Amino acid sequence: MRLSSISTRYPVSPWSTPALVLFAIAITFVITAGPILLAGANPIAAYAEFVVIPLTSQFTLLEVLVSATPILFTGAAVAIAFRAGYWNIGAEGQLLLGAIAAAGVGTTVGDLPGIVALPAMLLGGAIAGAAWALLPALLRVRFGIDEVVTTLLLNPVALLLVNGLLHGPWRDPVTGFPESPRIAASAEFPALIDRSRLHLGFVIALVVIATAWYVIARTPAGLRLRAAGLSPHGARFAGINVSRTLIVAALASGAIAGLAGVSEVAGIQHRLTSGLSPGYGYTGIVVATLGTLTMGGVVLAALFLGDLTVGASTAARSLGIPSQLGAVVQGVLLLTVVALLTLRRGNSSRPVDAGPPAGESAEHEPAPTEGAVT
Amino acid sequence: MTLLIDLLAATLRNATPLVYGTVGETYAERGGVLNLGIEGTMYAGAFVGFAAALATGSPLLGLVAAVGVGLLSGAVMALLTVTFGANQHVSGIGLTIGLIGASEFANRLIFRGGELQRIEPMPLINPLPDVGPVSAVFSQYGLTWVAFLLVVPLAWWVLQRSSFGLEIRAVGENPEAADAAGVSVPRTRYLALMIGGALMAVGGAFFTLALLGSFTLDIIAGRGWVCIALVIFGRWRIGRGVVGALLFSLIYSLQFRLQILPGFGDLPFELLLALPYLVVIGALALSGRNVAYPGAYLKPYRRS
Numbered sequence: 001m002r003l004s005s006i007s008t009r010y011p012v013s014p015w016s017t018p019a020l021v022l023f024a025i026a027i028t029f030v031i032t033a034g035p036i037l038l039a040g041a042n043p044i045a046a047y048a049e050f051v052v053i054p055l056t057s058q059f060t061l062l063e064v065l066v067s068a069t070p071i072l073f074t075g076a077a078v079a080i081a082f083r084a085g086y087w088n089i090g091a092e093g094q095l096l097l098g099a100i101a102a103a104g105v106g107t108t109v110g111d112l113p114g115i116v117a118l119p120a121m122l123l124g125g126a127i128a129g130a131a132w133a134l135l136p137a138l139l140r141v142r143f144g145i146d147e148v149v150t151t152l153l154l155n156p157v158a159l160l161l162v163n164g165l166l167h168g169p170w171r172d173p174v175t176g177f178p179e180s181p182r183i184a185a186s187a188e189f190p191a192l193i194d195r196s197r198l199h200l201g202f203v204i205a206l207v208v209i210a211t212a213w214y215v216i217a218r219t220p221a222g223l224r225l226r227a228a229g230l231s232p233h234g235a236r237f238a239g240i241n242v243s244r245t246l247i248v249a250a251l252a253s254g255a256i257a258g259l260a261g262v263s264e265v266a267g268i269q270h271r272l273t274s275g276l277s278p279g280y281g282y283t284g285i286v287v288a289t290l291g292t293l294t295m296g297g298v299v300l301a302a303l304f305l306g307d308l309t310v311g312a313s314t315a316a317r318s319l320g321i322p323s324q325l326g327a328v329v330q331g332v333l334l335l336t337v338v339a340l341l342t343l344r345r346g347n348s349s350r351p352v353d354a355g356p357p358a359g360e361s362a363e364h365e366p367a368p369t370e371g372a373v374t
Numbered sequence: 375m376t377l378l379i380d381l382l383a384a385t386l387r388n389a390t391p392l393v394y395g396t397v398g399e400t401y402a403e404r405g406g407v408l409n410l411g412i413e414g415t416m417y418a419g420a421f422v423g424f425a426a427a428l429a430t431g432s433p434l435l436g437l438v439a440a441v442g443v444g445l446l447s448g449a450v451m452a453l454l455t456v457t458f459g460a461n462q463h464v465s466g467i468g469l470t471i472g473l474i475g476a477s478e479f480a481n482r483l484i485f486r487g488g489e490l491q492r493i494e495p496m497p498l499i500n501p502l503p504d505v506g507p508v509s510a511v512f513s514q515y516g517l518t519w520v521a522f523l524l525v526v527p528l529a530w531w532v533l534q535r536s537s538f539g540l541e542i543r544a545v546g547e548n549p550e551a552a553d554a555a556g557v558s559v560p561r562t563r564y565l566a567l568m569i570g571g572a573l574m575a576v577g578g579a580f581f582t583l584a585l586l587g588s589f590t591l592d593i594i595a596g597r598g599w600v601c602i603a604l605v606i607f608g609r610w611r612i613g614r615g616v617v618g619a620l621l622f623s624l625i626y627s628l629q630f631r632l633q634i635l636p637g638f639g640d641l642p643f644e645l646l647l648a649l650p651y652l653v654v655i656g657a658l659a660l661s662g663r664n665v666a667y668p669g670a671y672l673k674p675y676r677r678s
Contacts, residue, residue, distance in 0.1 A: 039483055139655075148672070
């Protein structure tokens with residue numbers, strides 16, 4: 001025991017973070033080889049289909065970027081909140097609120113030119129997402145009420161709100177289907193490349209992430225955010241207003257998740273539908289964790305999962321492996337990454353792996369020794 | 375009158391999966407682990423129970439299989455959060471994503487998206503057939519009777535009166551003290567999570583084995599999250615959680631019946647369905663700092 005407690009004093013882990021993530025991906029592929037074999041396919045061929053084939057043609061490559069777009073937003077949204085030590089599980093609901101706002105603005109702007117319509121939608125979506133994130137944040141800083149459950153429970157509420165609108169006032173008067181009328185043509189995101197689905201949302205996502213990177217890494221606000229996440233008590237001792245920092249992080253997170261909703265409505269669906277998001281908010285948690293809560297990591301993780309999503313659908317056709325394997329991989333990947341990061345915790349400096357304090361008063365437990373983990 | 379009787383019967387029926395889920399989640403959380411894998415565990419219970427019942431021709435064996443997958447799911451959650459000490463909510467979300475994905479994957483693989491497979495669902499049991507029109511209320515599935523007459527009282531007794539229940543509450547409230555008193559914190563948390571997982575899976579299997587007799591995608595439709603809300607609504611007490619499940623089920627069953635009545639079709643029923651979530655968040659807000667979370671909620675335990 002004494003030896004192991006000494007060993008944790010070394011500040012540098014033998015596992016660098018990228019190596020750890022790659023190791024997690026390898027473990028995930030070993031675990032998911034089981035279902036692939038059950039489907040009667042060769043795992044090696046399947047992984048080539050999943051990861052490599054989508055990168056080999058222009059069409060699938062663009063589809064990878066299309067698939068990555070919403071989870072670039074939600075991954076960044078989750079990462080910002082988690083970095084601050086604010087466990088926002090509600091990106092899904094915040095995305096849906098952004099989508100509602102986008103459809104609301106998009107169907108009313110009429111003949112206004114795009115230069116007015118698009119910023120109005122983005123602003124509306126960001127505000128709606130942030131508004132949906134506000135209550136749990138206030139409850140957390142005012143009363144110490146754990147935000148995990150409150151942000152989570154607002155997700156089904158947001159979905160009910162979407163369904164309520166689609167079955168009620170927003171039902172398409174032409175088709176009668178539970179979907180909103182189509183947004184104005186000027187409110188649609190333009191395609192980046194002719195005859196592809198890749199739209200302006202992808203560029204906006206990259207701009208948002210670059211901005212978030214700059215703010216977190218280079219500004220006093222970013223320093224406060226990181227400090228609050230690493231040690232709320234230390235941050236408070238250093239004179240940082242942790243409550244305010246958490247609220248700002250929660251609102252920024254909600255706003256960016258809201259933009260994901262705008263992007264899907266304006267770029268893909270062109271109307272509000274109840275099936276708008278197959279869980280992009282939850283995938284955001286996978287992206288953020290896989291990206292180890294850094295903005296560069298979020299970009300890589302979102303592109304990787306986008307690649308897997310496109311690969312899973314082509315593999316369904318070519319190898320007969322059900323495309324739902326993509327979701328299995330996501331779940332297993334999240335679990336292996338979080339497990340490995342925890343096992344390395346003695347040397348980790350980010351709050352990826354530590355349980356949050358339920359309230360303000362709770363102490364951050366010191367990291368356990370490596371020896372104790374095994 | 376018939377409407378009322380029908381409503382009461384439906385309330386008991388629809389509350390059944392919520393009761394299993396809420397009791398299961400209560401065990402996990404009283405042991406100190408928030409198990410957000412509940413949505414996926416219920417989903418996997420529904421699918422595995424159905425697939426096993428279809429393969430063997432026996433809903434009872436289906437139920438056994440569901441219990442098995444629930445125990446497994448609880449054990450995986452325990453491995454991650456107890457043995458590894460990983461972040462509970464991220465682990466739970468990962469478990470839910472993985473289990474829903476695996477169930478849909480297996481569903482696609484086994485049934486190839488062909489026509490809907492059905493099993494002969496469990497029969498309705500009516501112990502009081504001769505008490506007039508009210509007897510229709512008592513025409514319920516076996517799993518509903520088991521839930522209210524066996525699982526709820528037993529789960530309450532074990533948690534509140536038995537020494538094992540005391541150990542669960544101890545490791546959830548103050549693991550250091552429990553450890554000092556000679557209680558194995560990891561072992562107790564593993565058991566709490568596995569018992570909880572088994573109950574959640576049975577709650578999911580109720581849909582396929584009793585209520586519907588078939589498996590459809592999105593069959594759980596967020597009921598796991600409802601259970602998360604109900605546990606808090608019940609303030610981590612089994613009895614109050616069950617009352618919450620009955621109230622939610624009453625509202626759910628009522629709106630379902632009102633929707634088909636002329637003149638009611640345009641009401642925003644989604645608002646009614648959102649009520650339990652909003653009530654829980656409102657109750658949390660009103661309780662303010664007095665919310666009595668289990669002491670070790672969300673915290674991994676390490677001997678220092």
